[in-house]
Amino acid sequence: MKFETDFHFVFRPGSATLRPLLLLHGTGGNEHDLLDLADAVAPGRTLISPRGKVLEHGMPRFFKRLAEGVFDEADLRRRADELAGFVNGICTHHGVQAPVALGFSNGANIAAALLALHPGLLGGAVLLRAMAPLKDMPAFTLPQTPVLLVSGGQDPMIPLAQAERLAASLRQAGAALTHETLPTGHGLTQTDIGLMSRFLSAQE
Ligand code: MLT
DSSP, X not given: OOOOOSSOEEEEOOOSSSOOEEEEOOTTOOTTTTHXXXXXXXXXXXXXXXXXXXXXXXXEESXXXXXXXXXXXHHHHHHHHXXXXXXXXXXXXXXXXOOEEXXXXXXXXXXXXXXXXXXXXXXXXXXXXXXXXXXXXXXXXXXXXXXXXXXXTTOSSSOHHHXXXXXXXXXXXXXXXXXXXXXXXXXXXXXXXXXXXXXXXXXX
């Protein structure tokens, strides 16, 4: 039986013992964007890759924003709930474990929202260029959930103070957080790839 959803998505089955990866693309991306990256950093995992449903001038995103770095929080919460429903549904349908999110930019921000608003949905997360997605981060608990946050020290879109606010909130939740700040901007580098590979292999 086919899994019914109104998300466009890719589901690619892989290892039954390793956690799947939930791939969450950046603004203007789609469900195919992060497949090669996932194969490079964590070969053999089941991949679940939805496309964000919001369109900003034709560019898919996971939630609306009012300006760069200023989010429509009501929409963000609604979209996080909707995405959590998709993740629960597809994992139950295929009988797979809670996935590890791997998100870039807007995808990393919705992954951070899933961690805060739906604790327990994810088995871990790799957040590439993420910031605190809500002005008032709720109190939540994520005991020992492994999270890798990689920020760019010169990222013009994600002020470091906002990345640090997210890091503080994750630490307070009890997550096993590694926060690395690289001497780079918004784009990913070879160093990001190395950090992701090491982090994901350590979970195997
Ligand atoms: C966001 O809107 O989530 C951030 O500003 C990053 C992005 O432009 O996607």
